[in-house]
Amino acid sequence: MKKDAKKSKNDRHNFGQATRMDLAKAAGFKCSHRGCLAASTCVAEKAKTGKIGSANVGCASHIYAAADDGPRPAPAGMSPEKIMHVSNGIWLCRDCGTIIDNIECKYPAEILQEMKRVREFAQELTIISPEVRTVSRFISPIAFDDIFWDHLPELNRESITRAVLAVGAKSIGDYLDSKSKQSSPLPLSFALKSIASAVQTATAVTEQSSMLDLSVAQKTYSGGSPVDFACTHLREKAATIVDAWARSIRSRDWKGVGWHIHYCNVKLMARNPKTGELSDSFIWVQGNGYGRHDHLSTGGKSLHLHVSYTASNVNNLDWHLKIDIEPGRFVFESSLRMFGRPLFRDIDNPYVWQDFEAYERVLRKLSEGWEPIGFVGLETGDRLDSDVVYPELFEIDLHISKPEFDQALYDCAKVRLAQEISRACSKFFVFTPDYFNRALDESTIRQAVFNYRRPISTSYVESHERYFGPTVRVGRREIGMIVRGIWMLFDPVPRRHLY
Ligand SMILES: [Zn+2]
Known part of the structure; x- marks a missing residue:
């Protein structure tokens, strides 16, 4: 590929920007190589300008080569349009993109076409089927795509959906069980108090019997007791x-x-x-x-x-x-x-x-x-x-617990404060973890907003960002107010930017 890059542009039939983006989206921005499925994009801030954009570590690879001497040469008569077409591309991570070209003999066009087909179909079904979308979150990406691989050569939507739901039901069950406080196996008892009071029979049940052993529950099933009624009702x-x-x-x-x-x-x-x-x-x-x-x-x-x-x-x-x-x-x-x-x-x-x-x-x-x-x-x-x-x-x-309630109510109060100042300043407020730090109290926040709203601002201006004090120390960082275009947020402020 490197050798090709030196050749004049006319010798290569590269994908256009739009085609590359289509390939990335069709693959869900995941590498299409079976067993890899690496993520390929993330947010990235330019060090020089502070501008926030994104980074891409994936690549749109050609199935049939973009140049005459590239790996997997195009069959005779394949037009440049066909070579540059989205159907001739596959989205891969950079490693896999290099591997398929350098170890060309292991990756004939048919193998790549299969990988493309599976990844894109799996991604499509994840989006268009609500059931598959819900369940897929509980299945590892590799296990998920393997369900589709197992269905080759025919990717039948219905039977794949059934298989995904079957695997998903088990994964969700496992997930819930691991999350639930009870250690497995599940207890053979139930909280009678909740059930019984739900049907207004709480008074008939004594406190001691609030947890019932199943053997007791079974015995009382037939007797028309409150327990029986509660179970039947539930x-x-x-x-x-x-x-x-x-x-x-x-x-x-x-x-x-x-x-x-x-x-x-x-x-x-x-x-x-x-x-x-x-x-x-x-x-x-x-x-x-x-x-x-x-x-x-x-x-x-x-x-x-x-x-x-x-x-x-x-x-x-x-x-x-x-x-x-x-x-x-x-x-x-x-x-x-x-x-x-x-x-x-x-x-x-x-x-x-x-x-x-x-x-x-x-x-x-x-x-x-x-x-x-x-x-x-x-x-x-x-x-x-x-x-x-x-x-x-x-x-x-x-x-x-009480501390959990206290924290949540404290967070709510801070959200209200943020809403108040974002309305007053006509900015969108971005909630950062530091904003919720208790060290950043209301008076510090209000003072920073006051400084921002002063008619003659002495703030330091750099690349669309303005920083306002006062700041508070949180760990090793100084947290202050940053106004970035239409956004405002409380985040670490470089010392030299404070006045
Ligand atoms: Zn990969």
């Missing part, structure tokens, strides 16, 4: 939801048998434990749902209903609901934890702001001792407009 509830999910998936391409994995809406609220009053606000968010039942009726033998990962851009409340009912096994778990810290992206969008405010209000109620409750949506899919939920609530055990 089963009906779960079955109705899973049936509704299955119906909504069936209208697309699921055949009605086996696991189904998809998005579902959930509604999270707070309830006053003394009065039963519900909070005015609720968090309306998309979670991952997955379910399975053996018969499409409430009378089926086994039934699984799982909801998880309800955290979002402006909400870190993560509800895990798990109901497994099988012969000899009854598991009911419903817990709320915090999942990292929200990113608070696009907070200027009024809808996102609305979601943020709902999150903050529910958070506050929960921190004041209200109990979390949740509703599960009855429809599935990627873009859910439907707000239909199963009318009865699920109780949720709270697993959030």
